[in-house]
Amino acid sequence: MASDLQSIVIVGAGAAGYAVAEGLHSAGFKGAVTLVGEERDEPYDRPPLSKEVLSGAWNRERAALIGAKRAAPLNPRVLTGVRATSLDVEGHRVELGNGESLDYDAVVVATGVTPRRLEQPDSPNIRVLRTMEDSLALRALLVDNEPRLLVVGGGFLGLEVAATARGLGATVTVVEPIPGPPLASRIGTEAATKLQAAHADHGVEIHTGLGVASLDATAGGGPVHATLSDGTTVDADVVLIAVGSIPNTQWLEGSGLEVANGVVCDEFCSAGNDVWAAGDVASWLHAGYDRRLRLEHRTNAQEQGLAVARNIIGSAVPFTPVPYFWTNQYDVRIQVHGQIVDIDNNKIIEGDPSEASFVQTFSVSGQVTAALGWNAARLMAEQRRQLIEAMGP
Ligand SMILES: Cc1cc2nc3c(=O)[nH]c(=O)nc-3n(C[C@H](O)[C@H](O)[C@H](O)COP(=O)(O)OP(=O)(O)OC[C@H]3O[C@@H](n4cnc5c(N)ncnc54)[C@H](O)[C@@H]3O)c2cc1C
The missing domain is CATH 3.30.390.30 (FAD/NAD-linked reductase, C-terminal dimerisation domain)
Incomplete structure (x- = not known):
């Protein structure tokens, strides 16, 4: 173990951040570990947010992040509701929004991603889905109202919400700009065609090859009027924007770290100078594929967090997982x-x-x-x- 390591700061208290802490504990790290997390909630897992939490099958406690329990024996200092605002790489220091600063021997960037938004009016009925709060707010709009839901984006998130919303009685329309069965580039044509048919069987209208040209709504609420790229219109009570995400790297501006669709790392997930990255925000060189990857998959957040912990303390093993993801719909x-x-x-x-x-x-x-x-x-x-x-x- 690198003997000069006394203090490790992990920025981002999600799946990847807690996996780093868990990995440090497993490796017998005895120094100080601080987790900095912008959210105030008890640590929770995100996959249930579009499935079991949104449907109401699980309450928020059931979605608790198991990694937080596994990391508990390490007794990390956890700062919740605190945002890291900048990183001084030379000075080995993280500045926080609460005015505090944290010195470190090694720092891990595990800040995840933020949903991409469209040019959209301010309306309580136009939503994104990333956090527990987002999921519970979307559920409140869907449950018991049998609303008309327009899902913009036919990716995993959009289709999972479409399926769950049908179960809650919503009338669901999905629009996706890429023509052909949604997700074909991610799951192949056969599965994508079968999935599209499953949605049709459940009464979801999917329009592919069509984007949203504009959304009109009022800040006070009420229906949303969407004009699609072919000029047709859709009126909806609720709109979910599910058009991808942006890595949370804004706080690293001026740090000198290379950022290009995520934090640029080598094959060990090191961004240089005692800075590491893990999870959705990390773009690393996968030596097995000889290609740079940035994966927004739950299992990757766990595996990469554990790998980073091992490498911080001196393993020097390239991170070469076989990527894995799942999606549940109906x-x-x-x-x-x-x-x-x-x-x-x-x-x-x-x-x-x-x-x-x-x-x-x-x-x-x-x-x-x-x-x-x-x-x-x-x-x-x-x-x-x-x-x-x-x-x-
Ligand atoms: C609704 C939903 C459903 C999903 N379903 C699946 C699925 O079925 N299968 C699958 O494989 N994957 C799924 N995923 C993806 C999976 O959940 C993510 O890959 C995983 O959560 C990534 O973990 P992370 O720790 O990298 O990021 P996050 O879990 O996003 O954690 C990052 C944390 O950092 C915090 N943060 C950001 N900036 C700062 C800052 N400057 N200072 C302090 N804190 C900061 C954020 O607030 C956040 O809490 C789903 C994701 C969502 C949103």
Whole structure:
């Protein structure tokens, strides 16, 4: 263990930040650890926010972040409701919004992302979804009202909310500018087509190849009038803007750190000069793929946080995970291991897309690089094992 390390500051008290603390505890780190988090809530997990919390199946306590419990024996100092405002890399110091500053031997940037917004009027009925507060506010608008919901953006978040909102009785329309079945670039055409059909079966109207040209609403509330890129109009009681996100790096301006779609890190997740990054905000060089990645996946936040903790204390192991994400919509669970990128072939290896369950592999030049399971959790462990083996040490 690097013996000169006495004080570690982790900025961002989400999944990645707590995973760093958990990793430091597992490695037997005995120095001082401080977590700085802008949110005031008890630490919680985000995936349930578009699913179980939004539907009402779980209360906020049930969505508690398990990593916070695992990190507890380390006894980190946790500053909640406090924003880091700047980083002095040379001076090894983080400035905080409450006027305090924290000196460190190593600092981890784990500040996540913020939802991208459109040019949109100020209205309580036009929402984004990232935080517990966002989820509970959106739920309050959807529950018991049978509202008309317009979801702008047919990505994972938009489609998960569409599915949950149907369960709450909303009438749901989704618009997505990219033509073709939504998510095809992320899950392949077969699964995307089947998913689009599942939404149609549940009464969700999905319009692809159409963006939103303008939104009109009043600050006091009331219906939102959307004009789409083809000139048609949609009136909605609630609008969810789900058009991607922006890494939270504004506070690093002037620090001298390289920021380009996230904090630019090497293969060890180091941004240089005792600065590290983990989770949604980190753009690191994946040595196994020889490509820079920034992943907004829950499992990555955990794995990268643990890897950063090990590397801070001296392991020097490149972070080369087989990426993994899942999405749950209605009674469908889609899981993807690896990356569906630059694919030149694919094969259904179990079941069939016309059936309730199937497994598909994707390959580049004859090498399988990803596997997708549609309600096939039991079969995916073996697929993952093979992908890890193919990645090599
Ligand atoms: C609704 C929703 C559903 C999701 N569902 C899935 C899913 O089904 N499957 C999946 O794989 N992934 C899913 N994800 C993605 C997953 O939740 C994220 O990848 C994961 O939470 C990232 O963790 P993080 O710690 O990097 O970022 P975050 O969890 O965002 O934590 C970062 C924290 O840093 C704080 N912060 C930001 N700036 C500052 C600052 N300057 N000072 C102090 N604190 C700051 C933020 O307020 C935040 O609390 C979902 C995400 C959302 C929002």
